């Protein structure tokens with residue numbers, strides 16, 4: 472059986488307290504990066520974090536382009552006329568048949584949100600250009616309508632819709 476001297480006790484207590492103090496400092500140091508991580512930095516956003524977009528500044532008939540996962544996303548506040556035109560076309564006449572209703576969120580029919588990458592060879596189409604007042608791809612002349620559906624040119628498919636949801640009447644979350 473061994474006994475521990477009071478000197479050893481003191482030394483061991485000191486080591487224990489010192490180690491505890493280092494652990495506490497380490498824990499405090501670890502908290503800051505965690506807190507700062509709550510706001511995703513640019514590289515995190517580029518890697519795929521969801522982004523929120525305020526729609527309030529986009530006037531009727533205008534659009535904005537934002538980036539999500541490095542891809543251009545067009546958000547268009549369509550006029551009543553643009554929505555009506557998109558819905559008047561017989562779906563069966565379209566190269567990639569899809570109703571306008573299937574491409575927007577119910578109750579937010581004026582908002583079109585599409586990935587701005589041409590489905591032909593990947594150029595970025597220009598908004599509010601082309602015969603259908605939608606998008607025009609200058610690379611090889613593909614023309615998309617106000618629903619982002621392919622109407623003319625070599626592109627085989629409609630502009631894709633990214634995953635998104637309305638978090639309020641004037642804000643969407645993409646991703």
Ligand code: FES
Pocket residue numbers: 589590591592593594608609610611612613624625626
């Ligand atoms: S890449 Fe758009 S038409 Fe070819």
